[in-house]
Amino acid sequence: MPxxxxxxxxxxxxxxxxxxxxxxxxxxxxxxxxxxxxxxxxVQAEELGFVNAWFSERWNLKExxxxxxxxxxxxxxxxxxxxxxxxxxxxxxxxxxxxxTMQAVAGPRFILxxxxxxxxxxxxxxxxxxxxxxxxxxxxxxxxxxxxETLDYDGPAGTxxxxxxxxxxxxxxxxxxxxxxxxxxxAAAVAQxxxxxxxxxxxxxxxxxxxxxRLREACERIDRDPASLRIVxxxxxxxxxxxxxxxxxxxxRAVTYLQAPEYGNSLLRVNGWDREPAERxxxxxxxxxAAAGGDELADTAFxxxxxxxxxxxxPDAWMEExxxxxxxxxxxxxxxxxxxxxxxxxxxxxSTPGQNAALLEAWRARPAALSTTGAxx
Numbered sequence: 001m002p003x004x005x006x007x008x009x010x011x012x013x014x015x016x017x018x019x020x021x022x023x024x025x026x027x028x029x030x031x032x033x034x035x036x037x038x039x040x041x042x043v044q045a046e047e048l049g050f051v052n053a054w055f056s057e058r059w060n061l062k063e064x065x066x067x068x069x070x071x072x073x074x075x076x077x078x079x080x081x082x083x084x085x086x087x088x089x090x091x092x093x094x095x096x097x098x099x100x101t102m103q104a105v106a107g108p109r110f111i112l113x114x115x116x117x118x119x120x121x122x123x124x125x126x127x128x129x130x131x132x133x134x135x136x137x138x139x140x141x142x143x144x145x146x147x148x149e150t151l152d153y154d155g156p157a158g159t160x161x162x163x164x165x166x167x168x169x170x171x172x173x174x175x176x177x178x179x180x181x182x183x184x185x186x187a188a189a190v191a192q193x194x195x196x197x198x199x200x201x202x203x204x205x206x207x208x209x210x211x212x213x214r215l216r217e218a219c220e221r222i223d224r225d226p227a228s229l230r231i232v233x234x235x236x237x238x239x240x241x242x243x244x245x246x247x248x249x250x251x252x253r254a255v256t257y258l259q260a261p262e263y264g265n266s267l268l269r270v271n272g273w274d275r276e277p278a279e280r281x282x283x284x285x286x287x288x289x290a291a292a293g294g295d296e297l298a299d300t301a302f303x304x305x306x307x308x309x310x311x312x313x314x315p316d317a318w319m320e321e322x323x324x325x326x327x328x329x330x331x332x333x334x335x336x337x338x339x340x341x342x343x344x345x346x347x348x349x350x351s352t353p354g355q356n357a358a359l360l361e362a363w364r365a366r367p368a369a370l371s372t373t374g375a376x377x
Contacts, residue, residue: 003049010052011045012349014038028245042071045353046078054083072106081111084179096145099174115179132189146173182211191218196230205337207270212342233343236323249350251311256299
């Protein structure tokens with residue numbers, strides 16, 4: 001029997017790189033994950049009672065429409081969201097068709113999570129990061145297409161003449177979220193345009209509180225009900241996992257975040273972390289990446305399990321204050337700090353839904369006074 005839905009906890013599926021097949025020598029459950037395992041994870045997340053399942057796109061074995069379409073026909077209730085896709089990667093008609101088709105496949109439970117992306121990633125694909133004006137207009141065009149409009153547009157989101165979907169989903173449109181650190185410019189754009197936000201992993205509870213405050217205040221400035229903005233905080237969870245697997249999920253993943261210039265600098269900024277350890281890490285990674293063929297980004301050159309050595313340069317204190325480690329009660333306490341900081345929903349990140357089953361059950365059973373802490377939906 002499926003467990004009761006827990007409205008404030010969701011699961012991020014197969015975070016990071018995936019493989020087409022499992023190797024014979026996988027050291028633990030998350031060392032290597034396949035796309036098919038990720039679809040199975042969506043089914044298990046629904047059975048366990050997670051409210052939503054999030055999936056991040058990569059242009060290799062992780063194309064979001066294929067994955068989420070498959071997950072949609074194997075599930076019936078759980079929300080299915082991108083976390084994230086870039087507007088630069090899809091013509092607005094393509095993205096509108098993606099959202100409309102997902103609603104038609106799975107019912108009105110698709111969430112389109114958009115993000116600007118790091119310039120270093122998009123350069124590999126011949127693409128550019130859009131500005132906030134372009135993203136706002138892009139979302140407005142999506143909503144008009146989902147409503148059945150035919151429209152002309154010439155502006156920062158492109159130039160379109162008489163574009164339309166023609167056949168539309170006869171029901172509610174997808175909700176649209178934005179991936180952000182919640183810094184001031186992004187907060188203003190979010191308040192004007194989006195139904196919710198996805199805050200990335202490795203933020204401390206104090207950073208989350210700052211982002212929540214900026215986002216809510218941006219809503220108030222335009223007379224929007226702050227509670228109408230759903231705030232999701234991703235948190236790396238490693239409940240009762242071995243030390244090496246936990247370090248791979250946290251420290252090694254942090255290598256890929258900190259090494260990316262724009263993303264890494266934003267993470268340092270919101271957390272108030274010292275730049276010096278990050279610069280030491282970047283210097284070490286430059287030599288490692290040159291030896292591996294000169295790929296600009298650690299995230300595209302290596303799997304997490306290959307980054308445990310440089311991961312020793314990531315301060316343990318940073319991970320301890322921004323992730324959920326240890327036994328289940330310790331992880332529940334860590335996640336509660338993010339609810340106390342104002343997040344509406346926690347997305348477990350890195351570990352699988354099955355690995356978080358006991359954590360979810362303990363979260364469901366925590367005192368009612370704690371379960372209602374944080375901002376309202």
